[in-house]
Amino acid sequence: MLELIADAFPALKAMRHEMHRHPELSLEEEWTAAFVADRLRELGIEVHTGIGGHSVVGVIHGSGPGPSVALRADMDALAIHEQSGLPYASKTTGKMHACGHDGHTAILIGAATHLARTRQFRGTVYLFFQPAEERYGGAQMMIDDGLLARFPAERIFGLHNWPGLRAGAVVVHDGPVMAGTGEFEVTFTARGGHAAMPHLTGDPILAGGHFVTGVQQIAARAIDPLSASVVTIGSFQGGIAQNIIPTKTVLTGTFRAFSLDTLKLIQRRLEEIVGSAAAIAGAQGNIRFDDGLCPPVVNTRAEGKLIRDVAAELFGESELESLPPTMAGDDFGVFLQHLPGAYIWIGNGETGEGAGLHQPGYDFNDDILVRGASLLAATAERALA
Numbered sequence: 241m242l243e244l245i246a247d248a249f250p251a252l253k254a255m256r257h258e259m260h261r262h263p264e265l266s267l268e269e270e271w272t273a274a275f276v277a278d279r280l281r282e283l284g285i286e287v288h289t290g291i292g293g294h295s296v297v298g299v300i301h302g303s304g305p306g307p308s309v310a311l312r313a314d315m316d317a318l319a320i321h322e323q324s325g326l327p328y329a330s331k332t333t334g335k336m337h338a339c340g341h342d343g344h345t346a347i348l349i350g351a352a353t354h355l356a357r358t359r360q361f362r363g364t365v366y367l368f369f370q371p372a373e374e375r376y377g378g379a380q381m382m383i384d385d386g387l388l389a390r391f392p393a394e395r396i397f398g399l400h401n402w403p404g405l406r407a408g409a410v411v412v413h414d415g416p417v418m419a420g421t422g423e424f425e426v427t428f429t430a431r432g433g434h435a436a437m438p439h440l441t442g443d444p445i446l447a448g449g450h451f452v453t454g455v456q457q458i459a460a461r462a463i464d465p466l467s468a469s470v471v472t473i474g475s476f477q478g479g480i481a482q483n484i485i486p487t488k489t490v491l492t493g494t495f496r497a498f499s500l501d502t503l504k505l506i507q508r509r510l511e512e513i514v515g516s517a518a519a520i521a522g523a524q525g526n527i528r529f530d531d532g533l534c535p536p537v538v539n540t541r542a543e544g545k546l547i548r549d550v551a552a553e554l555f556g557e558s559e560l561e562s563l564p565p566t567m568a569g570d571d572f573g574v575f576l577q578h579l580p581g582a583y584i585w586i587g588n589g590e591t592g593e594g595a596g597l598h599q600p601g602y603d604f605n606d607d608i609l610v611r612g613a614s615l616l617a618a619t620a621e622r623a624l625a
């Protein structure tokens with residue numbers, strides 16, 4: 241399998257670099273989607289575009305009727321100014337493929353190359369090239385636009401590169417892989433006024449302070465200690481001078497957990513703490529949750545076993561590693577709300593300071609393109625054997 245796809249390496253590497261030069265933010269992936277659609281058409285693959293944004297769906301039929309499986313890659317980039325110094329670095333100031341989605345997309349094109357030319361399976365392989373993974377919930381947008389009705393996959397598989405993990409090594413989690421996430425914006429308002437007369441104004445800064453300390457109690461007191469969760473306030477803005485109590489403060493943050501129930505519990509506690517913090521400080525409080533909740537990525541047992549077995553056969557048992565799950569999120573979890581599947585990590589190799597995921601020195605490791613493509617292609621073949 242590795243040898244069968246190895247001859248595609250120069251082409252996959254060139255495609256990856258081309259995509260790296262042209263990063264597009266979530267919801268803006270027009271050039272990338274057209275690039276992917278062209279590559280699939282060159283392979284003689286049936287192509288559908290524009291399902292829930294700048295997505296591409298490829299359909300590969302096997303040698304006869306049978307079950308179906310989907311393989312997914314994400315295509316969007318991040319609002320980061322690249323400082324990798326690479327010859328194929330981003331040509332767009334302030335935008336960068338800093339999560340390796342250019343690599344994931346090239347890997348799925350590599351898997352498609354093999355599946356389209358060999359067709360050694362029955363049934364159908366669907367290729368889901370997804371937009372807006374980093375923000376705005378591209379997976380949900382595709383599903384809301386009828387993705388699974390038009391392309392009824394019965395199982396789904398995908399991968400994410402993992403810096404710090406030996407290049408090409410594979411991690412398949414039993415159950416939770418990545419956390420579910422929610423984001424919020426809190427506004428405290430009051431009359432504001434003279435710093436020396438707080439009894440006349442109410443204080444949105446004090447309300448914000450109570451809110452920041454109050455949310456620390458969620459993981460400590462409201463959640464089962466055996467269930468991981470985190471709430472972080474990432475911004476706190478308000479005030480203009482040392483002697484004026486302002487009329488408004490705005491705080492934003494994110495929360496993560498490994499079950500939707502826990503995420504909902506955190507949401508409820510956040511609402512309650514906003515109300516209490518506002519009351520203590522004589523202010524009014526309001527909380528707004530962005531984009532709904534993104535569910536956790538939790539592998540189903542049979543699909544985790546399937547892709548682990550395939551990886552062991554292709555690369556050898558010694559290439560299977562184990563790592564704890566991460567509190568980082570990925571909207572692959574949205575697909576797993578609808579169908580069984582597994583999301584695996586493939587090692588991107590050791591990276592230096594400032595070269596991790598979402599950092600300006602990051603780069604995807606081309607040496608894992610063929611491995612990733614082989615693993616996804618062989619997984620599809622096994623699922624449809």
Ligand SMILES: [Zn+2]
Nearest residue numbers: 339374597598
């Ligand atoms: Zn990312």
Ligand SMILES: [Zn+2]
Nearest residue numbers: 339340341400
């Ligand atoms: Zn990513």
